[in-house]
Amino acid sequence: MISMESPRFYPGSVTFMALATIRRERRLPLPGKVRVRRGETVEATTVLATAEQPMGVVIVDLARPLRVPPERALAYLRRKPGTSVRAREVLAARRTLLGLRILRVRSPVDGEVVAAGGGRVMIRTGARTLEVRAGFPGVVVEVIPSYGAILEATGALIQAFWSSGSDFSGVLRVVTNGAEPLRARVLDPMVQGTIVVGGGWIEPSALEQAERLQVRGMIAGSMEASLLPRLRELSFPVILTEGFGRLPMHPGIFRIFSLYQGREAFILHPPADPDGTPGRPEIVIPVPTENPPPPEPTGEVVLRPGLHVRLLREPHRGRTGTVLRVLPDPQVLESGLRVWCAEIRLDGEERPVRVPVYNVEVLRS
């Protein structure tokens, strides 16, 4: 039997929903101990699980102070690998001069003897406690033994493009009326301690003013990549929803921020993908509801007519539109590439454009 169906394409997708049931897995990078139980209500700061990660190590030479060759030194070891040791405690000792004199080697630190060899011992001097916190308020719906838990909450979910920081939270304060750039003059002392939201791109002056006013964070559509070095000097993180350059925030995303003005938002950073690529930052705005809203969409989407998409590359970068059809054969682009394309009607325009199937991401809202 010969199958001749057309190929299917699975572009990436981005979700922004004003109200959904959100589930997120929160886990440690290495095994530890889970501190919560199924059904437990947690706050953003609740520690879900902890693990001990070895920190420093001290190497102690036994052979020279005991005056023996390295291969004989371990015979005098009193604290074997796997045992703990206190500072000044005798690690190894050897009697000399017919037993009249004792050569001792004492541990310089508190710790655990972890290895011995070559006339030396290694002492692990301490461990750093790793912890994973809830990151947003919710309910533990599943415990992942030794690693963490799956949490559930209701509220808004916005998947962003990029973030300069780690998990944080704060009260939202929308400072622009729409897609205009985020400039210094729209930031007044009322923004202190809040996450400021602008519907356009970030102007350099806004970063300086926000630092002076001690904002908690900044969310905008975009920012010139040339501003990245400046972010290192700031005390607050920046989240971009669209990309780098000068792109306005998607109106649907801006509407969600406007709707929840004054509510607390929680910014989460999913673990990196298996190849090391960082995951998309996510903004969760908890909203209690009587009846659970529908779950956020999951799984991949087959590119098909009717889907609402965002375009990723020039000359339409940042524009949104609707898929009219996936073209049956590869097309030659102005760039000289021959690739599979879709026909897309851009929002606000009648004329369709041809766009490579992987130059779009599906908007799920």
Place this chain on the structure above:
Amino acid sequence: MTLKSLVTIDVGSVQTRAMLFARVEDRFRFVAAASAPTSLRGPDPDVLLGAIRALEHLSAISGRPLLDPQGILIAPELSTGAGVDVCLITLSAAPPLRVVLGGIAPEWSLASLHRAAAGSYARVLETLSVISPDGSRRTEEEWLYALVAAEPHVVVIAGGVDGGGTRPVEALLEAAVLAAQLRPEEERPLLLFAGNALLREEAVAMAGRRIPLRVLENVRPRPGVERIGPVVEELDRRYAEQAAMRLPGLSALQGWARGEILPTARALSHVARYLSLETPERGALVVDVGGRHVVLAAAYGGMLAQVVQPDSGIGPGILSLYQRRGYERIARWLPREIPPEALETLVWTKALHPLSVPQTPEEMWIELAFVREALSEAWERLHVLWPELGRTIRFFEPILLSGGAFAAHTRPGALALAALDALQPIGLTTLLWDPVGLLPGLGALAALDPGSAVEAIAGRPWILLATVLAPALESPVAPDELLFTFEVHHRGPDGSESVYEIEARGGRLEVVPIPEAGETELRRFRMRRPVDLGWGPRRAPRRIRIPGGMLGLIVDGRGRPLRLAEDPETRREQNQRWLWDVGALGGAL
């Protein structure tokens, strides 16, 4: 058993490519290719899913059902023609191994280990040297701290010729074993010992049962002898093992395959070696620019010099590449002024949306500028690691271009120019082009069934892009200065003859269309300057037969090394003119 059909799956960092090979009219040939995104993004990464989609696509293109209703590969081939006899898998999607190297001297054992690591998907985080170039020496305690901090996947220790002194290498081994004991059992690095054979038993005793150890042949068993093959093989094996642990779905995919997963770079080296045996007097170069790695496999009569440059390419690796090379080095290849902001925006977009492709000519120029820099960087590393190749390193026949950066183009002139700018071959060479990415599959096939691989290669499954004649110039020449002249004699299949006289001028690229059919010879070279076409200054054979090709013959009179104008505006004009010369500014094919 005669192989009837084969599918190869190359799991790349951005795309998974499936290739179908089958026996057609008694010859084993490449039949069709298809690709799908490697599904490593999002909450449910699954490498198997990307492979299934590539196979679905391949089924649609080839008309041969490859998957059963449950989405499992049909193997062996059925009497209906569905399925394939064998599946082979190559891989470059996993992050590189974290590696620490230890040896006695930078110019001996460590130089060998660096070559071995460079040819694998490995990032060298620390080098522990008993003798350092500046005479200083780290203490054994400092070695230990370095080993602990690096958290390596693999520690390779070498040093000493067989039967020589043992103490310095012993100390390195002790440090490696001690540091490994600090890690939890499941995270302990693999220790490879490839030093003085006298220490083998001691290495085994030191590692005991707690530290995974493999004892290999000494990389420098005698003065002047180098054997890095076993280290490379172990690094390849460890890379595949790590990948199976880290990439969801890879173990399931491996269940479909005959034999072990082969790192893509290794598969490419098989192809380079094979091609070099066809032209033993010159090297064969296989180039692969992917999303996260760049591979250069240069083979000289079967001897391999290979570099796998991690954190490079034009996918997720483009950001690191930009951070290392900087705006000026990228912008020097552009035919128009593109401000840093626009370049950086594209870099971030490409890094975070690596599947996306350039739609406009400007974005294509930028991506090809990154291809040039990625190749230049890998080339520089090859040169540093194999200094003994000297000038011969630029004499190749052929050069084969592969990888995602060279896929799906319809302006081959732009690709040829990018390769010539970055690699700067000297003399007469052939540029071959693998537009669908079948080389990894061919390399994997060569490892399984060399006979079938030879048959598939004999069918020349790649495209002959151009024959290149690029003289070395002893001194700079003025723009448009006449370098040499020659005649192109073409005899058509109908017996018709035509002769053209060609002038090679300084700073210019001349493209001479050569018909595929018939025979073409270059004759009557007249040197006007002391140029070297590969046969010595002012020398050339009386007749050189060349094949036809997509672009024909490119005469590159720009000299070696290529000199770009200092002034940015003049340089942009230079780039524009070269793009024009190779037909890369016109319409698509």
